[in-house]
Each structure stands twice: as C-alpha cells, then as structure tokens.
Amino acid sequence: MKRRTLMHLAAAAVAIAAAAAPALAQDALRIGAVGPKTGPLAGGGAVTFWPNVQLWAADVNARGGINVGGTMRPVEIVEYDDQTNPGETIKAVQRLATEDQVDFILAPYSTGLNLAAAPIFDRFGYPMVTHTATTDKVAELSAQFPNMFFSLGGAQGIATGVVEVLTGLRDRGDIGNRVAMVNVADAFGIELAGAARPQLEAAGFEIVYETSYPLGTQDLSPIMKGAVAATPDAFVAWSYPPDTFALTEQAVIENLAVGAFFTAVGTSFPGYAGRFAAQAEGVLGVGGVHADGAAFQEYAARHEAVTGAKPDFWASAMTYSTFQVLEQAIEGAGTTDRAAVAQYIKDNAFETVIGTLDYDENNNNPAFWTVGQWQGGVFKGVASTGREGAVDVVVKPAWQ
C-alpha cells in the first residue's frame, strides 16, 4: 500500500516535471491516456486500466523506446481522469488531440466511455484499439468509426461460451439442466442476460429462476435465497465487481449447492481469490487467459514488479495487448502517421501477451476468451472463441 502511494507520488512528480520540460517532447512519442480515476468505475480502472498504462510505458522505455522508421523514441504518457463521466472523457480526448497534440491516444475504459470518445478519435484519425468495450454492434460501429477496433468480444460470444461450458458439464453428467440466472440491471447485465436466455433454452436447459437487481443493491441475500429455493444445478450471474463479491459470499452462506457457479466481471480479479481463498476453487467467471502460458506468466511477473499489484486474469492482459498492437503497428508502419498506423492494424496480425490478435474486416478480434475458472488458486481460461491453452472445466466442489 505504501509502495503504491509512493508510486502515485512519483508518477505525479514525473508528470509535473514532464509538463515543465517541453524539451523532452522533441524525440519522445507523446501518448494520451484517459480513464476513470474517480467515479463509479474507478475501482475497475484501478485494477485493469491504469497499471497497464504504467507497465507498458515502463516496458517500452526499458527497451529504449518505439522504433519509428529507424529512430528509437521513448514514450511519454499524458494522462487524465475522466471521472467516469462521458462529458469529461470527450473533453479530455479533445484536449489530448488539440492542446497536448499527442501522437497517439490509448482507448478509454469501459463500453460507454469508449463510445462517447469514438467520434473524436474518428475526427482526428487516431486509431482506437479498444480493450474494455463489449458490443454486438461491431459492424455498424466500425462502419461509422473506421479506425475503431474491438478486442474483448461481444455479448453473444460470451453467452455462447457460458452455454457451451454448461453443456459440456451436463453432457459429462456433472450437472443437470436446471439453471438459475440473475443479472445486474445495467447495460452490460441486460445485454448478456438477453443473449444468454435463448441460447440456454436452445441448448435444452431449463431456467428455473431468473431475475435482475438494480446496480448498487446492498443486500443480495433475497436473490440467493430465491435461487437456492429453485434448486438449480447451475448458477449464472451477469454481475459487476461489488455484486460479484456479494453474490459469492451469499452463496457460501446459503450453501448454494450447484455444480457450476458463474459470476461475471470481477471474478477474475486477484482480489477475488484473495477474499474467498479456497472457496473460490471451481468458480467460473467471464474472461480468462492462457494462465499456464509463458507469455502470460512473464507478463504477470512484470506487472507485479512494476506496478506492485497482480494483473487480473481477463481484461488486464487484453488491455496490455491492445497497447502492444499500437506499439507494433507504429513500428511496422515506420511512421507516426495515424492513417498509416490504422491501416497497418487492419492489415496485420500481432503477437501479444494474450496470443495472436488479428482483426477481421469489421475491425473485430474474433478470438477472445469467454469463460475462465479458478483452479488451484489460478483463474484459467476454459472456453474461448479460438484461443489456445484452454484447460478442462471441472465441476464445482461444495463450498467449504
């Protein structure tokens, strides 16, 4: 904690020093970063977004910089807090583009804030490689914003992954076909519940309990009691971090006996295992990584060494990978010309910490992790739309 504070102070000092010394800007590549440091999404941003900005800059500069057409140029991050407010995101991106005149801008955090910023990225021609935007409207959006890229997958793909995992467990005889499904009543939860419902039914599952709850509900025990009363074989929650924690805690308390327990955002946070320890074993969550792969393990070690915190097992690596895409595209194109770099991203595949990233004709990354599972203290990917390294899913043991 102390170290974290020092880091913040050091980062602030560097930022102030950098602002005061424009001479440095001559050979440095100036990269903008906008994300929530305060407001409702600050918690997620602090786990997933900001540490990776810091890590990426440290990694690049340790290598001597980005090779732009033969000259090694270090990167200099210009960062702003958008307060989880789309109006502030728009202002900050605009400020980066016209006042700071940065060379490139990293995509903001979360679906809503990315889409608010998209018109400005588009107007100035910045390639926008999103890491934490999930949408099923990829075709429409990439038609409107041709330099916007989508990496994390859409609701349909994630829902398909969950249904596949449940089907696999059922076909092995580990669970029956009774499913309880709940969702947080916000865009994310509504979208995923809507995508999962028909797919579950088509796969022959019976939805024995289904409900939503408002964002910020402080007691989820009635929901868990309702789920327990419906005696499901599998429990699926399209939840956000605070309720992911609360639902798991209630499931332990109410002793929800299921062979598959799935919660969404937050399950892959290191803090989840930190809080639930052995109880986390066998819990399924959205996302995942090839946790046993050398690329991820090396990345995780660097992440902890540089930022003082562990990465999460889903969007952290994805976030870092999109920064790698940008970096490699600048090197590949050999120029800081934004249009050339965007075109390079469209035309090429990139080797990153999550594996190969290759955007299709709709600027969409078709291969993404959909479901992971805590196994032996590590959150491992168990289902994806074409990623290597998935491990076999195990049936959820009883809560201890």
Added chain:
Amino acid sequence: MDIVITGLVLGGTYALIAMGLNLQYGVARIMNLANGEILVAGAFAAFWFWTAAQLSPLLTIFLVAPVAYVVNWLIYVIILRPLVRRAKSRGQLEVDAILTTFGLGFVAVGLMLAVMGGDYFSYSYLSVPVMLFGEPYGLNRIVAFLAAVVICGALYLWLNRSRAGLAIRAIATAPASARLVGIDVPRLSARAFALGGAVTAVGGALISTFLTLDASTGVIFTLKALVIVIMGGVGDVRGTIVAALLLGLLETFVAVLIDPGLTLAAAYLLFVLILLFRPQGLFGRRTT
C-alpha cells in the same frame, strides 16, 4: 419470518449509514454531503487494519470512533463554524453547507485516492452462516445489526436521559430558545457534529465486512442517508431508526415477493409517498 429477519438486518445497516447524518443535520444544522466519504474512510480503516495486522473490525471501531470524532470536530470548528456565524438565515446556511461539504467530499475522495489508490477494498470477515429459525444468515450482517441496535439504543438513551443529551435535543427543537435557557449552542453543535461523524465512521467499518467499497463510493451512501434522515424526520433518532427499518423491510419484501429489480424503485416510491402525506417526515415537527 425469513423476510422479516432479512429486512430488519438490512434496516440495521441503513440505520448505521444514516444515524450520524441525523445528528449532524438535526442538531448542528449542517447538511453534510461529505457524510458518505467519512463512512468510506471508516471502512478503509477497518480494511487496512484487517489486511495489515489481522485486527478485527470489531476492535478497529474503538480506534476509528475517537479519531473520527476529533477529525469531525476539527472540521466543524475550523471550516463550518465560520459559516454558521456568517449565515444570516437558515436558508443561507443550508446553501453554504451544501457547497462547503460538497467541496469537502471532493477533498476527502482526493485524499483517499492518494493514500490508498482507486482499487476496491474487500475482505472476508465473519462471512459464515448462522442459523436463525432454520434459515442461514451471514454472521457479519447479524453482528452489524447487533452493533446498530447497541449504537442506536445508546444514542437514544443518552439523548433522553443525560443532561447533555437533553440540551442537544433542545437545540434540535428550538435553537433560539435553547440559547435563552443558557445552553452553549456552539459548543454542543460541534460535539453533535463530531459525534455524528464518529457514528458514521463506525458504521462504515462495520458494513465493510460485507460490502465492497472503493474510494469513490461515498456518494451512494450519502444519498441513501439523506433519504432515510428526511423520511424519518430531521432531528429525531427514532425517526431515522424507523425509516431505516421500514426501508430494509420494504426492499426485502419487494425482492422476495415481487421483483428484485424493483427494490430501489420501491424504496424511493415509499420515500416519495411518505413525504406526500407527511411533509415533515415520520417523526419530524412542522417547521414554520
């Protein structure tokens, strides 16, 4: 039975959130919009002592309470008292208090971000089931409920039996007359404000055992506390307790029997309806 217990326990949580604000607004006349930040600070202290030293939140509160008391006392004396002196009318003070405490809330969020970063703080404490009437409940919630009963009971007794308590109630009811009968209004107002802050911080430490918070979540609790205090009626401990329990019961009732998606809508509907029929809140007195 199940609904009643779950509802009461949730109501206890709400009482913890709102009780401090009632003291601050009812007596010291400060509509404290930084109330939620004090709560989060208390929660953070509990989290920090637990992760760093495995110190139980039930012990931490005895550390949090005096510290929060002193901090809030200083805030009142240094920042808010000049506003109280300067205000020509009740309305002027209300506007100034809103602006100032809103700013204080920003300062508090900024300080907490600098100290602990924006990460969630969540930990597991007493998250084991206890059986009541054959149904399992989280022990941490039950403990927080019992603590709420103790705190509210102690406050109620103190306000009704002790001299200082009577004086404080006199200020809440009629500040001008209180001064006439020789009550030191400024000194007691500062004390009431500090006490409110201490209660809020203790509440934060207790609810952190089952809720996941981060530095920016304070505003959610401020909103909830404001609604509960107003619903119950300003300046009356009973009102806040009854309003908190009513909300807890209603939300649980709706969640179990109607639709969990409507819990908060129902809570605010209840709030709106109560104010329509009792504009001064459940236990409030009509102000002229």
Added chain:
Amino acid sequence: MTATEWRDLGLALVVLVVAAGLPFFGTPYYLTLGVTIAMYAVLATSWALFSGPTHYISLATAAFFGLGTYVTAVGIDHLPYWLLLPIAGVIGAVVAGLVGLATLRLSGVYFVIFTLGLAEFIRQVITWAQNLMGTRGLYVLTDLGEREIYWQLLGLAALVFLGGWLIGRSRLGFALRIIGDDEEVARHSGIDTARAKVMLFMVPGAVASITGAIIAPRYVYIEPALAFAPILSFTVVIMALLGGTGRLWGPLVGVIPFTFLTEWVARWFPNQSTLVMGLAFLVIVFLLPKGFVGLIDGARARARGAFA
C-alpha cells in the same frame, strides 16, 4: 420597453452572434469547451429561473436530463431527430408538472432531498423497464457533430434567456418574487402560489429534458448509470449558486469560470483533480459568499463610489 432594456437586448444579441461564430474561429478544443459551457449555461440558467425567486433547491436536473437522453435513444430509429426535441420538452414539462404538484407542501431541505429521491426513482423505473424489455444498450449513431450540438444548445440558451426575461416582466415573475420574499404575504394578496410554482418548475424540467435529448448523440451510447448520474444535478446547483441566482445572467457568470477552472485542474492535476477541485470549492465559498454576481455588483458599487 425602456432604453436600458433595448440596450441589454442589443448586447445579448451581439453576445449570441459572437458565440455562434465560435466554431469558425476557435479550435475544436474550444468548441468542446463551448459545448460544455453552453450545456451548463442552459441547465443552470433554467434551474435558477425557478430556484432563484423561490429559494427551492432542486436536485432533479439529472432526472430530466436522463429522460431526455432516453427520448432520443429510444426514438432515433423511429422518428426524425428534430421531432424528438419537442417531444422531450413536453415529457419533461409534464413530469415536472406532476412533481411540482406533489411537492407543493414540502419546504426547505425536504424539497431538496425529495427531488433527489425522485431522480433516483425515475432512473430505477427506466432501468427496470429496459431490463424487462430486454433492450440492449441504446446506441445513438448520427451525423451530428460538436458543431451542430453546440448551435442547438446555443439556440436553446437564447430561448431560455428570452423566456427568463419575459417571465421576469410578467405577472408570473412578479408573483414569484413575492413568494420568494414571503409566501404568507403572497397568499394573502391573492396569488395562487401553488399554480405559480408548478408552472415555473416546468421550465427547468422541459429545458433539462431537451438538453438531454440534444446531448444524447454526443454520448453515442446511452445507459442509465451515465445518463442519470446524480453528479450532474449537483454540478448545476453549484455553478448556479457560484454565479448567483438573483439575476438572469448570474448563473452564466458562474458557469464560465467554473468550466475553465475544472478544465485547468483536470489538465494540470490529473491525479489530484478531485482534491484540488474540492479545495478550490472551499476557497470560493469562503471568499465569494454572494457568488460572482455579488463580486461584480460590489465592484460596480465601488467604482461608482470612486467616481461619485
């Protein structure tokens, strides 16, 4: 009309024309700031139209703003955009009218928190309805850029100022000033205080709703947490109070410096922006107890004193 009024009107027209030219001579960055200023100017001025004379502090701005964004988000695929703005206005006014009727008996802090609770209630109902219908995140993809949004907001601002000026001259404005001074007196002198307050409360309701409808294309993606964020209500109140609610142009002189202040803080203190913002707040409250209007009036009085 008196000569001063003609002069003020002319002055306002000049300001409007100059402001409308911003997209032609400013950088896109200034245009973005212009949108922010125009948006808050509209919201704060209309807010003060009601709250200035009545001294009621309303925290319902976010509710009406959110309603407006949803009108655009839901309607954009079915109706022409230009039709959505008046629809948003009517919905905002009707809801505000209902709220006004319900809140007549409330006073002081009860009214403040009531409006806050109401905003949350509307947000919860809309969220629940969206969930029930399984509607996905709502996308507003249009060709409207910052420039078009800016001009729309500017037009709305002109309407608000014109409306405010007319209300100030009307019987309604007169009645409201009396209510603000002393409601009892107003009632005794035969003013229908309830009707006056409800009618006036519909103005900020409709305006905030139209503003939301105009802003929706800028946000592209509409979800309840962003559209109904309560911080908007607070920001509007703060800006209006910092400016001063006693005059029509009061909120405007709060909005402009406040926008530049937040911008400056966001730029130079990206990691401590909340902290610095909070400190700036305290300084302003202590040094400017009567808002910027008080400061300007004070300076004017001193200047007059110096020359007299």
